[in-house]
Amino acid sequence: MKIAIFPGSFDPITTGHVDIIKRAIPLFDKIYVAIGQNSQKKYLFELKQRVDWLENVMSDFDNVFVEVYEGLTVNFAKDIKANYLIRGLRNASDFDYEKTISQLNNIIGKGLETVFFISQPEFNHISSTIVREIIKGKGDVSSFVPESIYLDLKQKYYIS
Amino acid sequence: MKIAIFPGSFDPITTGHVDIIKRAIPLFDKIYVAIGQNSQKKYLFELKQRVDWLENVMSDFDNVFVEVYEGLTVNFAKDIKANYLIRGLRNASDFDYEKTISQLNNIIGKGLETVFFISQPEFNHISSTIVREIIKGKGDVSSFVPESIYLDLKQKYYIS
Amino acid sequence: MKIAIFPGSFDPITTGHVDIIKRAIPLFDKIYVAIGQNSQKKYLFELKQRVDWLENVMSDFDNVFVEVYEGLTVNFAKDIKANYLIRGLRNASDFDYEKTISQLNNIIGKGLETVFFISQPEFNHISSTIVREIIKGKGDVSSFVPESIYLDLKQKYYIS
Amino acid sequence: MKIAIFPGSFDPITTGHVDIIKRAIPLFDKIYVAIGQNSQKKYLFELKQRVDWLENVMSDFDNVFVEVYEGLTVNFAKDIKANYLIRGLRNASDFDYEKTISQLNNIIGKGLETVFFISQPEFNHISSTIVREIIKGKGDVSSFVPESIYLDLKQKYYIS
């Protein structure tokens, strides 16, 4: 069984995340989209909200499941018997960080393998960090998050 | 069927290539290790030699096949019905080039998907370019190429 | 009318900023040097001090105006009818961030165009971050900030 | 008078080049799109062909002129009284090279100023180098070159 974990904060989920998941689906039997919750980190959206959005978006896909975990990703990967980690790469400045993390996960996770996808041109400039800034500034995020999330954001946060 | 192509010049195959292939095997039903031959490019080793070495090393793995092609990788991928392209990434300076190529292959190859693996620390400094330089300088490449290739190189090219 | 905005924290303004502004002046009819104030961010110098310094330095130039804004830069650009954004680039590690931001500003700002200048060799190692660290350590910043600011810093902050 | 030079090989001109030129037009009184010809360099397309294509595409724009020059760009800039140089930046790996060249042009060109535009997401993966490879491989370049060039390429070079 090829089981993969796609970890992140998903604060909030973006169209960039959805693109990576869609492209990863055919390669794996099961994908866990997993929110790594860190009690010392501040998030713009509450955990429950982030889970709801993820579940809403992931309900379109078979074999994709939403989870929440605390602590090291490698430990959670072990718990759910994941043997693969999925990561998206956007640009060269991500690279050295992702390389270090993937090499460490391989060592600590005793063979946990990371598979990378490079984001498509139309998603390359989209990140949760950017989306949060636009939301805070009440800007238009309609092209950066899935449509259902956008409608929800509009209603709840009065963004344009 | 998940069919992948791992294209390259393999001039010569290195332990870095072998590592990527080994790690990719469990994800695919078939992997074609394919030498992209370009009549205008100069190689250190003749095509026949490179094919022999690849076949020698790949004989250890089921479902891995050695091929030679000319022209665009996407066209050959189509011919062999490959829907995935495998690439190894070593460092940040590779990244922008690999990103551009993978985005183009996706456009021209009508959905041909590239899956990336980042090289492990022990193979991170190994490339065919480097190995060729050491061979030309009669240096010791024993830790950079598969053992059988090393023995062959030693015998045929009188390297140390 | 070509109206440009040069946004920043200017905490404090450096000789690097002044160089970019000088080089941008001939290209635009008006330049707004605009302090983007963020109530959640901590600054070393108070807003009033930063505005005073900017106004002092900019008084040498015609058609350059100092402003303060809150919220998204694109919104303020719209308010002041700016159609250009000016940014300095110092090194490759700035690049991917600046690229993402400029692409987003173009989308959200509906055509707001960013024009980049690369810093000259003598200003390449100067940033507000660095200048703040030297000030905190009571080091000599005479070659990193405009002379009038240096004299003011020396008097008010007892730096060497 | 703000006169700019946009130098390159244009072997061939791409939609990426056209995007940069369109965005630069409002900033300058005149733009010279100038082919830097180097007798020791090999081109895929002959000079006359490259000039014809440039003139064809640039005929849509007022105040944009096509020129050919040999030798240093700064010398030609002086000849045509250009005080600005326009460059597009695609990714972080271009950056250090472009920085060095622009700093040198400023020194040798006695104040020749380089203004940079970062390519839009939809053109970010397009370069003449890539387009040449696709043409050599008889691939589809319809989304990478201006339409008239594409039709011409199709007819003359039998590409798909």
Next chain:
Amino acid sequence: MKIAIFPGSFDPITTGHVDIIKRAIPLFDKIYVAIGQNSQKKYLFELKQRVDWLENVMSDFDNVFVEVYEGLTVNFAKDIKANYLIRGLRNASDFDYEKTISQLNNIIGKGLETVFFISQPEFNHISSTIVREIIKGKGDVSSFVPESIYLDLKQKYYIS
């Protein structure tokens, strides 16, 4: 006398740090491994603990001394008459930061020279930041810190 300072937080010391120090020893008459203490920064380990670990590890080497300082590194370098600063470089994303800092130290430190070593492949993915994350997650850091530190961590922090 060639006196060098190797500054850092050492929160905690890693095998990567030890490798750099070992390689630097033959070049200098004296090396001060110096903890730059910043009262506004949060550390995972207390100063006393970090000093103890450093002294424990450095006791193996002649001419290597452990120190603590506050304020600018250049000022402390002057106090201890160090004319060299030692830094390790791990990857391209460190580079621009280290370059800026070294150029500034040279200016402010009136000739203080920085000598760089690039980390060996087996230490390239090791940083204190990473080690802290693993410790917080109760992961295995045995291959990332000196053995004596590992044993101490295991006993005091109940990590695996």
Next chain:
Amino acid sequence: MKIAIFPGSFDPITTGHVDIIKRAIPLFDKIYVAIGQNSQKKYLFELKQRVDWLENVMSDFDNVFVEVYEGLTVNFAKDIKANYLIRGLRNASDFDYEKTISQLNNIIGKGLETVFFISQPEFNHISSTIVREIIKGKGDVSSFVPESIYLDLKQKYYIS
């Protein structure tokens, strides 16, 4: 004895090279500035000319010697009993290449250690490649090469 080699093509020597050598001198007992000659590579200046220029410039320094070698740098380092290799780093795009080469030299050279210096701001944009281009274009290289070389170039190559 600390013996270092500073290898290069020196086609031609630049003020950037001289800066690195000057800064390295106090650290070593002897420095060999060594021209790595490669019969398959084309140079702008003949070997004899490059040696003459190097010897002219290095005559100012004690304990610095000019040599010529062929083949791998590690082999020549062994011949002259050098235990250190000196390299200058200019920017992030050099980094990954220099890292790979230094790691390999350490492996093949059985402990040959590379010590890096980052170029000072005023030399950061200077490279032999750039200088050659300016010379070919008959541009002014007076600020990029040592004065004696500049005078010689002016006389022999009729540059401005």
